[in-house]
Amino acid sequence: MSTIEFFLAGTLSAATIFLLAALGELVAEKSGVLNLGVEGMMAVSAAVGFVVTYETGNHLLGFAIAGVSGVIVSLVFAVITISFLANQVASGLAVGILGLGLSALIGNNHESLTIASTNGIAIPFFSDLPLIGPVLFQQNIVVYLTFALALCIGFTFKHTRLGLAIRSTGENPHAAQALGFPVFLIRYCCVAFGGLLAGFAGAYASTIYTPLWADGMIAGRGWIAVALVVFGTWKTGRIAFGALLFGMVSLGELIAQSMGARIPSQLLSSLPYIVTIIVLAIISTNAARMRLHAPFSLGEVFDGSESR
């Protein structure tokens, strides 16, 4: 595999972690719930997914149970914030930190073990094309499914009644309730869906992308996912673009070093974060556009009353 093939193929693969988690967070935020516990949910599922896959040898089972564990952690958050009306920011941080601790406990006996990775799927003819083959047609199936899911979610928000219900819940839960939408149910489901995708992202990280478990291996990727949602101004296409950009920057740094580029590696290591800050700053200069895209009631507790 040449350097350029590795770079492009690796970008897609690295972007998948960010995109999966960010899509889940997008759905939760669209319903008006800001869940900052993504990092913790990913860590728990990464540990669970790894332990299950290690013990059973079954990647699919590992993925499924990791997803379920992500849902369970997200439901803890949902109960605190949706039913008990606690502050979403503080609760999200608390659940996230709890998740990090839990993941260390769950993975304690599997520290630094490895499992066999799954191979990418090979598509006849296309896989053998130069450059395009290894980049586009030899990826893991999760990569394809994730990008397909991004399209589905985008379509759902734009063109379906379900999408409308979620969006109106996020914009104005009082009005949504007056219209007859089950606001609490919608929010619970959206947060749980966010947990499911964060769970898949964690499992992808620990069983496919880097097939090993080590405490702390999520290493801030959950936070980047949260930032990506704002970065993409709550639009799936832009979030997917952002995920690819982050994948590219994080790999480009390593490749620039291996080719002997005369740039300080510390600067390269901080590039993903510098890019985040710059883009967020640029986006935020247009306040009207931010308000237009951000769910209006994002982060506000809703007590079920009909007017504010």
Place this chain on the structure above:
Amino acid sequence: MNAFRNKMLKALAAFAVSGLLINTAANAADPLKIGLLTPSPIADVGWSKALVDGVDAVKAKYGDDVEINVIENIQEGPDADRIMNKMVGDGNEFLVLGSFGFMNGGLKLAKRNAKRTFLHASGYKTAKNFSPFTAKYYEGAYLMGMAAAELTKTKKLGVVSAFAIPELISTINGFTLGARSIDPEITVDVIWINSWFDPAKAQDSAKALLAGGADILFSNAQDTPSVVTVGEEGGAYVFNLNGSMKAYAPTKYLGVVKTDWAPFFVASVDAHLAGNFEGQNQWLGMTDDVVVVEDWNSDISEDMMAKIEATQADIVSGAKHVYDGPLVNQAGETVIAAGERLEDGAILGMDWHVEGVNSPLPK
């Protein structure tokens, strides 16, 4: 180690109010309490495991006369200071602080507790009851470089490395010098990931090095088998530091530059019990049986193994030193002329790469 007990200890330590449980001098009949603080979780391999093996050797020698308390996975920073205080409060008379970042907090504690003994990994500050200890990894890396030089076909070697600190820089230079002592055409690419701990990044770096043409990998101070597994999958020989990871690369494992802290820890406990412990900079290598090379790949020819063993014997006897001149830096300037030897201080503070390392050193 009882993992659950460790977790409980950690939880207790985190919540304890420091100074609440100060013990008075222990009775002579009580076992000597030895405390070990590690910066990462204790796995089957890696840095923290090597430290645990070291204190286990003390336990093996003294049996019930010592009691070992291990607290794992402590982040460097103020939290570590509090936990160290707690360990002292719990009556640990002999402490092993397992990471560079425990230095200042540990030193303060040592000054307040003159009768207790402290060993501190990777640091440079000393007190009369406080000894920093470091391994001369570069000695082992030099031998690995010789083996790598025989097995490489592309004449490109790749290193995935944590932070650009003298300890790791001198190890990469040792590796490079060893390889080029066999084949001067060999070059070395280095990727600094600027993290002690990011398995995904380490793995991507290793893949990037392979994509760039390297066919030997060196996992420099990475505690997880991330780089080693990439070597096995990618068909590149690979070696690492501290503990053997042969299980992760059964066919492509080049060997290990192991650290065996047992002789040093046992000797220090002996000295502590005899009351004649003296804090000093402990910089330990092959001569001290602390740096050990083993698990050599069977693909290395007998001729080369003989050469490696001869070089090893020369290093142990002092006839050869890895940093014997002539040494040339990346810019092509002679640092040390033939017949001279680089001073210890210059190795301990190394901030330059030898000729043959392609990658620039981050400043």
